[in-house]
Amino acid sequence: MEESEILAKLPKAFTESALRQEMLTHGKFITVNKDDTLVREGQYLDFLPxxxxxxxxxxxxxxxxEILLYYVREGQTCMMSLSAAYFNHTSTSYGVATKPSEIFVFPTRLVNEWQLKYSSWNAYLIQTFRSRYDELLGSFESVAFDPIDKRVLSYLTDRAKKENTPQIAISHQNLAYELGTTRVVISRILKGFEQQGKVKLFRGSIQLK
Amino acid sequence: MEESEILAKLPKAFTESALRQEMLTHGKFITVNKDDTLVREGQYLDFLPxxxxxxxxxxxxxxxxEILLYYVREGQTCMMSLSAAYFNHTSTSYGVATKPSEIFVFPTRLVNEWQLKYSSWNAYLIQTFRSRYDELLGSFESVAFDPIDKRVLSYLTDRAKKENTPQIAISHQNLAYELGTTRVVISRILKGFEQQGKVKLFRGSIQLK
DNA sequence: TGCTTTATGTATCTTTTGATACCGTTTTTT
DNA sequence: AAAAAACGGTATCAAAAGATACATAAAGCA
Incomplete structure (x- = not known):
């Protein structure tokens, strides 16, 4: 792979070219398959992804x-790994690929080093923490104050927006897992939505209307 | 106030003496009364507390x-203020003193500057973010999976432990606020606990047994 | 093809929680 | 002292959600 090509893959958030250059020097790209485990509980982290x-x-x-914390998507790093690495603690969570993925990794000791050298790295870290916090706060509010039917609808519209399609591929059972409830409750609610004309149900997927 | 006396008041987490010296140079101590508002929503932050x-x-x-995010206690800073300051955004939350308090404040521009100079400052920030996240995650789990009676008991034992006394001063109404439910529910549950001999109820306080 | 697993529909029952209302008591304020 | 506010007890009712059980259909597989 060309050097310029590699550089282009790194998140744009890293603005200092010296930082990008260091990443390239010390890091590497790895690929993982769907369902591969990247991090498990109790494990020390040598590399940050x-x-x-x-x-x-x-x-x-x-x-x-099981408690879902978040999904790490393109351009993002894993907040839990980051802080575990920073304090040299073991991981308290698991990280599993949901699909074939390409990951950039570099030695965790650089996390600290770069904080003293690169502002954009600092901003990236703080941004990572803050947005995960906000995300969790949203889930918290939702669980604390919204009835399940509203949460189901939010989940569907969120995914539809993110995936840019009204067809959400998920089973009732897995939707129940995501929202921390049971299959029967989900089926009941979805059926209600269908009768109200809000969705159309298929085996293994739900279409928003 | 003597310089050495001031330095002694700063959290021990800041290990570099140069950092402590800078804090002393650029910061100042303020005192606030109970119920004073330090930060309100929509406000830009000139100073970090x-x-x-x-x-x-x-x-x-x-x-x-109203959604309770956390309490900022001795030696701690406010995570929401911190990130708002960092990105020069307005605050999305309120901060109100629960009792007469002494606060050390310094200009927010130093937050960024110090990140490039002091490791202990970086560690403090990351620690702040991570522990607030863990705290919120705990609340989330509790709300999502625990029945209210268990949450009430956890709240009481936590406070008893923290305050090192079995006598918790709180009204049913305020306990209901804390846990996001209603007064009647709390009264009902506490009465049950009393009948089981777990607590003894007083006006304005609850004694764990 | 027949067997097994996965996905879904649905009825019934119970428990938990919330909503409302009304009461008396204590504390604080005027 | 009178009035108001805060505090707590309790009864009744309704709604939300979970538990259980059973049934049918589709998909995957031996």
Whole structure:
């Protein structure tokens, strides 16, 4: 791969060319398959990942249940990995690819170093933390104050917008997992929506109307 | 106030003496009364606060309801102010003193500057973000998965532990606010606890047994 | 093809929580 | 002292959500 080509793949957020050059020197690109685990609980992090292409699902695993924290998408890094790396702690969450993905990785010791050298790196970190916080706050409010039917609808419209299609590929069961409820409740609500003409239901997918 | 006396008040997290010296040069101490508003929504931040003594309640105000984000306690700074200051955005939350407090403040432009100079400042920032995230995640899980009676009990035992006394001074109404429910529900649950011998109820306070 | 798994529909019942209303008591304010 | 506000107890009703059970259909697979 040409050097200029590599540089072009790095997120535009990194404005200093010296930083981009350092990334190129110390980092490398890896590819992972769908369902590959990048990080698991209890693991020390030698490398920090930045997603170039694809998507990583970050979650915590408790005795009985699983808690979805966020998805790391193109141009983003994993906040949990970042802070674990920074304090040299083990990871408290899992990271699994939801699709074949290309990841840029570099040694975690540079996280600290770069903070003392590059403003755009600092801004990127703070932005990462703050936007994950806001995201979680949104989920919190939603769970705390919105009835489930509203949350289902929000989930669908959000995904439709993000994926730019009214056809959402997800089973009732998995939708129940995402929202922390049960399949029966989801089926009931979706059926209601269908009768109100808000959606059309298919096996394995839901079409917004 | 003696210079050494002032320096002693600054959080120990700041290890570089040059940083402590700069804080002293550019910052100042202010005192606020209970119920004084330090930050309001829509406001630009010229100064970043670090709480030396006392407590600040940080929350968002929506049409109908209020969402408690966190309390800023001794040695801590306000994460929302921090990131608002960093990106030169207006605040999206309110900060109100819950008791007479002493606050150290300094110009927000230094937030960025210090990141390029002081590791301990960077560590402090990242620690601030990460611990607020963990805190919120805990609340999220609790709201999403725990029944209210369990949340009430957790709230009480947490406070008892933190304040190192089994006597929690709070009204049913305010406890309901904290947990995002209604007074009647709280009274009902507490009465149940009392009958089970878990607590003893007083006007304005609850004693854990 | 037949078997198994996955996906969905739906009825019934129970529990949890919230909404409302009314009461008496204590504390604070005027 | 009178009035107002805050605090807490409790009864009744309704709604939301979860639990359980059973049924049918489609898809994948041996």
């Amino acid at each position: 930045i997603v170039i292409k694809g998507e990583i699902r970050v979650f915590q695993q408790k005795e009985d249940r | 670090i709480v030396i003594k006392g407590e600040i309640r940080v929350f968002q105000q929506k049409e109908d309801r």
